[in-house]
Amino acid sequence: MPEKLSVTQRDDFGKGAARRIRRDDKIPAVLYGHGTEPLHLTLPGHETALAARNSNALLELVLPDGDSHLALLKDIQRHPLSRLITHLDLILVRRGEKVEVDIPVVLIGEPSAPAIAVVDSQHLTLSVDALKVPEQIEIDVEEKEEGFQLFAGDVVLPEGAELVTDAETLVVAVQIPRVEEEPEDEETAESEDAEGSEEESTEE
Incomplete structure (x- = not known):
């Protein structure tokens, strides 16, 4: 209404x-x-x-x-x-006409730990009845495992809605976060090199 x-x-x-x-x-x-x-x-x-x-x-x-x-x-x-x-x-x-609108994507549930769900497309464009525009599109990721992917063409849409977004668009992917190793601090590295040199000199 x-x-x-x-x-x-x-x-x-x-x-x-x-x-x-x-x-x-x-x-x-x-x-x-x-x-x-x-x-x-x-x-x-x-x-x-x-x-x-x-x-x-x-x-x-x-x-x-x-x-x-x-x-x-x-x-x-x-x-x-x-x-x-x-x-x-x-x-x-x-009344009765169809309009194109961007509908926000909302995730429901939590994937299987330690994986996380990453939303690649925050919105999907739909053609819908002007009087039946959905507030959001819910995607269930409960217990989904690493490697799970959902494309726009596979999203379950509200009754009467038509997908305008390219069907091959990636919407959600479940993956395990990659932790990047922090580069070694230059000063620490130089200090360790100096200590190593001193030890070598003492041994000689």
């Missing part, structure tokens, strides 16, 4: 206008898609931040006149320090 948000249309733009919006605990956004003119909106801050925890959240944007639009989060801009949302790009969707 889409997250319903009460929004307003705005006609003031620029950095100053955006700062004023954020001071009121609201978020500036732009909605575009299907060949329509971009619609500049102001969204409620707290409710939008909660919805945006899902990077592919489906939103129902309700305007004061009762008109509403279905939209997917396309891009989230955040402040580099506070990580608060500063702007949203939204894409207009329609």
